[in-house]
Amino acid sequence: MARRCHYCHRQTETGNEVSHSHRKTRRKWLPNLQQMRILVDGKTRRTYVCTRCLRSGRVVRAL
Numbered sequence: 001m002a003r004r005c006h007y008c009h010r011q012t013e014t015g016n017e018v019s020h021s022h023r024k025t026r027r028k029w030l031p032n033l034q035q036m037r038i039l040v041d042g043k044t045r046r047t048y049v050c051t052r053c054l055r056s057g058r059v060v061r062a063l
Contacts, residue, residue: 003033005050006040007058037062 004011010031017027033048036059040047044062053059 003030003048005031005033005053006038006047007053008050010050010052 002011010033012031013029014026015029016024018024032051034051034054035046036049036054037044037046038049039045039060039062049059
């Protein structure tokens, strides 16, 4: 399973880290994903959810 939010599809982004001398090396930004049990089509499923979706109330948690 990809490390991607189930609701907003936020995932790892890549880019350049730029030093003071302006040398560029590749880096990645990781989203704050939490693995949770949520309801998907009436079934309980463990997926990744970002904390922004958790805060905004998009997530329907399973019991």
